[in-house]
Amino acid sequence: MNKLTFRSQFGVAFLLVLLLSVVCSIAVWGASTYYIFTNEKVVRPANYYEKQIPEIAEYALGLKEALLTPAARTALEKRIPAAGIQYQVLDAQGKFRYGTMDKSYISSKEELLSKLNTNERVNGKIVLFYPVTDAQGGLAGVFVLRYDLSLVTSNADQPMATFLLIVTNLAAPFVFIMLFTFLFARRLGTRLKPPVSRLTDGARRIQQGDLDFTLADVGGSKELAELASAFEEMRRALHDSLTAQWNMEQHRRDMVAAITHDLRTPLTIIQGHVDNLLEGAAQRPDRLPRYLRTIQGNTERAARLLDELTTISDIERPDFTLSPAASNPLPFFERKRDDYKLLCESKQVALLLDTDGLLPDQPLRIDFLRLEQIMDNLMANSLRFTPEGGEIRWRIGYRDGRLHFEVEDTGRGFSVNDLAHLFEQFYQGDTSRSEEKGHAGLGLYIVKKLAEKHGGDVAAFNRPEGGARICVTLKEMASA
Numbered sequence: 001m002n003k004l005t006f007r008s009q010f011g012v013a014f015l016l017v018l019l020l021s022v023v024c025s026i027a028v029w030g031a032s033t034y035y036i037f038t039n040e041k042v043v044r045p046a047n048y049y050e051k052q053i054p055e056i057a058e059y060a061l062g063l064k065e066a067l068l069t070p071a072a073r074t075a076l077e078k079r080i081p082a083a084g085i086q087y088q089v090l091d092a093q094g095k096f097r098y099g100t101m102d103k104s105y106i107s108s109k110e111e112l113l114s115k116l117n118t119n120e121r122v123n124g125k126i127v128l129f130y131p132v133t134d135a136q137g138g139l140a141g142v143f144v145l146r147y148d149l150s151l152v153t154s155n156a157d158q159p160m161a162t163f164l165l166i167v168t169n170l171a172a173p174f175v176f177i178m179l180f181t182f183l184f185a186r187r188l189g190t191r192l193k194p195p196v197s198r199l200t201d202g203a204r205r206i207q208q209g210d211l212d213f214t215l216a217d218v219g220g221s222k223e224l225a226e227l228a229s230a231f232e233e234m235r236r237a238l239h240d241s242l243t244a245q246w247n248m249e250q251h252r253r254d255m256v257a258a259i260t261h262d263l264r265t266p267l268t269i270i271q272g273h274v275d276n277l278l279e280g281a282a283q284r285p286d287r288l289p290r291y292l293r294t295i296q297g298n299t300e301r302a303a304r305l306l307d308e309l310t311t312i313s314d315i316e317r318p319d320f321t322l323s324p325a326a327s328n329p330l331p332f333f334e335r336k337r338d339d340y341k342l343l344c345e346s347k348q349v350a351l352l353l354d355t356d357g358l359l360p361d362q363p364l365r366i367d368f369l370r371l372e373q374i375m376d377n378l379m380a381n382s383l384r385f386t387p388e389g390g391e392i393r394w395r396i397g398y399r400d401g402r403l404h405f406e407v408e409d410t411g412r413g414f415s416v417n418d419l420a421h422l423f424e425q426f427y428q429g430d431t432s433r434s435e436e437k438g439h440a441g442l443g444l445y446i447v448k449k450l451a452e453k454h455g456g457d458v459a460a461f462n463r464p465e466g467g468a469r470i471c472v473t474l475k476e477m478a479s480a
Contacts, residue, residue: 005222013184021176028172032165043165044333048154049084049147050126056080057130060087061170065140067132072100083156089132090142101146105129112142124148195224202231211239267302270295311373311442315449322367322453324477329364330355333396336372340379340392348388354395364403365477370450377443378407378470385411385468402456403474413462422460423448447472 007023035043065070067089075465077100080087089098094106105127106112106122115129116139125148132141151166152159202215213230217395266289277291314320337353390410397404414422421427426441444458447470451458455475 006023008222009188017177017180020180021173023126025173026175029169032169043158044151044154046149046151046154049081050149052081052085053128053145056085057128057143060143061130061132065134066134067143068097068141070098084147084153086146088144090144091433092139092141094142097141099144101144105144106142116142122146122151143204170383192224195228199228199231200223202235206238211235211242213450270299270302311446314452315446320453322370322477324365324367325366326363326365328362329366329368329398332368332371333394336375337394343379344392347383347386349383349386350391352391353391354393355397361400364398366403366454366474367477371474374447374450374472374474375405377447378472381413381443381470382407382409382468385409387411401476403476404471406469406471408463408467408469410422410467413466413468414460419460419462423458444470 056079058065060076060411063072063076067076068091076087080100082100087099088098088101088104090104090106090112091097092112093109094104094112096104105122106115106129116131117129119126119128122128125146128145130143130145131139132143134140147153198215202213205211205213213235215228215235274295277288333353333355337351341351379392381385386392386409392410393408397409422443423444425445427445444460448458451472451474454477456473458470458472461469461471
């Protein structure tokens with residue numbers, strides 16, 4: 001029943017009410033009939049007087065022509081119950097002799113002969129015509145009996161018992177219909193109340209901000225199950241939305257805390273060196289160049305952090321779009337190689353660029369400005385962890401409509417914890433790499449986001465021979 005619709009449940013309940021009411025009413029009628037026929041002293045059956053007709057007729061006809069004399073009347077009426085049977089005696093010509101019926105049902109001798117040994121129903125009563133014979137067997141007259149085949153007539157002397165019996169039998173179907181309607185309505189209400197209560201309680205809990213519950217397997221009916229399913233989807237969506245909102249708020253707080261921490265360090269260093277210069281620059285002029293270089297480095301560090309935050313803010317905006325342009329990538333990569341060589345030489349790191357897999361004259365439609373940001377962040381990360389005398393190798397190729405490039409270095413590689421969190425915001429490496437600070441942990445996060453915006457991806461590995469390896473794939477963008 002729980003899987004049926006309200007309409008189907010009401011239909012089934014209605015049919016069961018009718019069926020059970022008919023069955024119980026028939027049972028009551030059958031019991032009443034049986035009771036009447038087995039307890040005639042209490043309530044007589046409708047054919048109570050009809051069953052006496054044969055005995056009365058046998059007595060009356062046994063008198064033969066003597067029945068026509070008024071002297072036979074007294075003895076005859078003792079045998080005929082006046083409450084339920086009326087009679088009259090007619091001669092052979094159809095003339096009335098005596099009886100309890102004033103109306104004669106025979107008007108001529110011809111009609112008399114046609115009605116002998118017949119019966120007819122007149123005004124709901126049954127009239128019987130018996131021939132009365134003389135000693136020679138000739139027709140001497142007619143004996144007429146009239147009775148009513150009715151329960152009321154059979155119990156005229158006890159009207160209250162008859163009334164109660166009739167009313168009980170007539171009212172039985174309606175009583176059973178009301179009874180079973182009440183029982184099925186109560187049962188239906190009992191089945192529907194728990195799911196409705198659960199839905200009401202769920203709505204109240206949502207109003208109070210409590211979403212830690214479920215509305216699975218509510219039941220009751222198909223409509224309630226569908227409503228509960230929709231309600232559960234809404235609750236889950238609200239729960240996910242609030243969780244995401246909480247996570248965003250927590251992320252915002254973490255980001256503000258991280259920015260504050262990362263900006264405080266260079267600004268504190270700058271402030272300290274500026275104070276030293278203001279207080280003792282005249283006494284120790286030899287420290288001036290070193291202090292200025294420190295101030296310059298930390299100023300650049302703070303500016304780089306702000307640039308990275310600006311980039312992240314741009315990328316995560318809903319209306320952020322790339323600006324692709326078709327161009328030959330080889331000159332771009334050669335220019336970037338020359339820029340990176342200067343950085344690598346300052347740290348005594350070798351830089352190798354391998355573009356064998358990229359056709360020199362094949363233009364690509366990519367956002368080269370964002371590609372430059374990706375490469376700058378990858379190179380900064382490699383330079384940070386590649387020791388002096390080490391090597392950084394770039395491999396660039398193009399196949400299947402995608403630009404592939406890998407960055408390998410001969411540094412210490414990534415730890416297990418690094419590989420799990422490397423591309424998260426503000427991740428600055430585990431304790432084994434913590435001495436290499438000076439960055440906010442946003443570079444690889446920017447790489448990941450820009451790669452995804454290009455329809456590509458990024459992955460990090462450790463080289464078997466030692467060192468880190470990062471692979472980036474960018475999908476060439478279609479023309480506008």
